[in-house]
Amino acid sequence: MAGTGVFAEIFDEEVYKYYADGEWRKSTSGKSVSIINPTTRKTQFKVQACTQEEVNKVMEAAKVAQKAWARTPLWKRAELLHKAAAILKEHKAPIAECLIKEIAKPAKDAVTEVVRSGDLVSYTAEEGVRILGEGKLLVSDSFPGNERNKYCLSSKVPLGVVLAIPPFNYPVNLAVSKIAPALIAGNALVLKPPTQGAVAALHMMHCFHLAGFPKGLISCVTGKGSEIGDFLTMHPGVNCISFTGGDTGIAISKKAGMIPLQMELGGKDACIVLEDADLDLVAANIVKGGFSYSGQRCTAVKVVLIMDSVADEVVEKVKSKVAKLTVGPPEDDCDITPVVTESSANFIEGLVMDAKEKGATFCQEYRREGNLIWPLLLDHVRPDMRIAWEEPFGPVLPVIRILSVEEGIHHCNASNFGLQGCVFTRDINKAIMVSDAMESGTIQINSAPARGPDHFPFQGLKDSGIGSQGITNSINMMVKVKSTVINLPAPSYTMG
Numbered sequence: 001m002a003g004t005g006v007f008a009e010i011f012d013e014e015v016y017k018y019y020a021d022g023e024w025r026k027s028t029s030g031k032s033v034s035i036i037n038p039t040t041r042k043t044q045f046k047v048q049a050c051t052q053e054e055v056n057k058v059m060e061a062a063k064v065a066q067k068a069w070a071r072t073p074l075w076k077r078a079e080l081l082h083k084a085a086a087i088l089k090e091h092k093a094p095i096a097e098c099l100i101k102e103i104a105k106p107a108k109d110a111v112t113e114v115v116r117s118g119d120l121v122s123y124t125a126e127e128g129v130r131i132l133g134e135g136k137l138l139v140s141d142s143f144p145g146n147e148r149n150k151y152c153l154s155s156k157v158p159l160g161v162v163l164a165i166p167p168f169n170y171p172v173n174l175a176v177s178k179i180a181p182a183l184i185a186g187n188a189l190v191l192k193p194p195t196q197g198a199v200a201a202l203h204m205m206h207c208f209h210l211a212g213f214p215k216g217l218i219s220c221v222t223g224k225g226s227e228i229g230d231f232l233t234m235h236p237g238v239n240c241i242s243f244t245g246g247d248t249g250i251a252i253s254k255k256a257g258m259i260p261l262q263m264e265l266g267g268k269d270a271c272i273v274l275e276d277a278d279l280d281l282v283a284a285n286i287v288k289g290g291f292s293y294s295g296q297r298c299t300a301v302k303v304v305l306i307m308d309s310v311a312d313e314v315v316e317k318v319k320s321k322v323a324k325l326t327v328g329p330p331e332d333d334c335d336i337t338p339v340v341t342e343s344s345a346n347f348i349e350g351l352v353m354d355a356k357e358k359g360a361t362f363c364q365e366y367r368r369e370g371n372l373i374w375p376l377l378l379d380h381v382r383p384d385m386r387i388a389w390e391e392p393f394g395p396v397l398p399v400i401r402i403l404s405v406e407e408g409i410h411h412c413n414a415s416n417f418g419l420q421g422c423v424f425t426r427d428i429n430k431a432i433m434v435s436d437a438m439e440s441g442t443i444q445i446n447s448a449p450a451r452g453p454d455h456f457p458f459q460g461l462k463d464s465g466i467g468s469q470g471i472t473n474s475i476n477m478m479v480k481v482k483s484t485v486i487n488l489p490a491p492s493y494t495m496g
């Protein structure tokens with residue numbers, strides 16, 4: 001159970017502690033932040049509201065610990081990560097329980113998130129050993145005017161202290177996707193978890209503690225992003241920020257100093273359906289892509305752009321599948337569960353009402369109880385409706401009928417976002433042409449957008465992000481290249 005057994009030391013019977021210098025501590029602020037259960041809409045957990053002074057101490061400790069960690073052999077860093085991964089998987093049940101209570105993640109998906117996170121940590125350890133174990137040797141005579149008298153040895157060195165800020169929807173998986181690459185590459189790591197999801201993240205952090213990482217190398221400060229976020233992201237002790245979330249990331253990018261940034265932000269993933277597509281496959285993917293975890297996924301299908309000639313048939317197929325989705329509490333492993341906060345539910349409702357006023361066709365009756373919104377497909381959506389462009393992050397999916405593939409591509413590319421997209425057609429040549437024309441970081445052919453498998457590159461264009469994630473890219477993002485040049489007194493040609 002959460003907060004008991006091996007996890008008892010992270011909890012003081014009322015408020016969950018924060019993690020600094022290898023210890024679980026109460027904040028001197030004497031204040032806490034409540035985490036509201038999206039299903040009951042009552043306080044489920046409380047976490048510490050950390051102070052700026054506590055953040056300063058965490059940063060100082062991280063800087064000291066990082067120096068020693070960078071001298072720790074790569075294989076030993078990997079060994080500790082493998083240990084943390086095993087502990088994480090062993091304790092999947094209490095961590096999943098937190099995900100169910102804090103973010104209303106359906107029970108099975110909650111367990112999957114923890115197991116996938118353990119696998120991600122292990123894979124990162126393996127990948128790090130390979131890619132950080134290799135450097136480059138360059139010779140000078142390839143550049144005009146040079147003899148072969150300089151040898152350049154380049155290798156990858158850590159950046160220092162990495163600040164990781166994940167969002168609520170995958171508070172464990174999107175935390176470890178930052179923690180593991182940072183650590184294998186020899187960095188220290190400070191985690192600021194999302195408020196909804198913070199307790200799951202604290203349990204995950206304890207698994208790293210139990211694995212035996214050095215004191216101060218990893219820490220976790222809690223508090224509202226709106227209160228301690230700026231202090232953290234503008235802290236002079238931070239050498240890299242890896243952030244996943246919404247528009248907040250754009251604001252952080254403008255405020256952060258001259259440090260590498262990895263930003264994975266919002267999306268309006270378009271699903272373009274051509275006339276020759278397998279329409280059963282399309283319908284299955286629209287439902288899975290649009291409604292899994294109640295649409296609260298960065299890579300959810302967020303707008304369907306469908307050729308008018310096949311639209312009626314697809315809409316009918318989608319409607320009959322939507323009718324079979326179960327709606328209710330996450331404990332019952334329902335397909336559609338309450339959205340994360342009341343303000344999210346209000347925002348989604350605002351988009352739905354705007355579409356209603358402007359004449360969209362409701363394929364189901366709009367229904368809401370508290371934070372629970374029943375799945376809704378909106379047909380005949382037009383570009384003057386907000387839902388055609390904005391990210392609902394809820395179980396509400398707009399369908400725009402198009403008369404040409406160019407119209408679909410135009411709508412996709414007119415968006416500020418460019419995370420993922422997908423195209424359905426049986427013609428691989430057309431699929432490649434459409435994929436090339438869509439201005440998004442990844443295009444899936446004949447499948448809904450998806451972040452995984454976690455070693456694939458994952459990146460957003462435009463307002464959807466800076467840089468690329470995926471295990472290898474994240475490790476490479478969290479290092480700098482360092483060179484040593486050997487200057488020979490005379491040119492030397494091998495086998496010469």
Ligand code: NAP
Nearest residue numbers: 167168193194195224225226229245246248264265266298
């Ligand atoms: P969010 O509101 O932007 O919050 C993300 C994180 O930022 C949370 O940990 C939040 O903490 C923190 N934060 C808030 N204000 C901050 C500040 N001023 N400085 C620093 N950190 C601050 O996003 P969300 O609602 O959790 O997640 C939903 C969004 O994430 C959607 O737009 C979705 O598309 C996007 N997302 C993108 C990806 C991707 O990989 N591209 C993946 C998943 C989700 P608090 O919780 O304490 O406010």
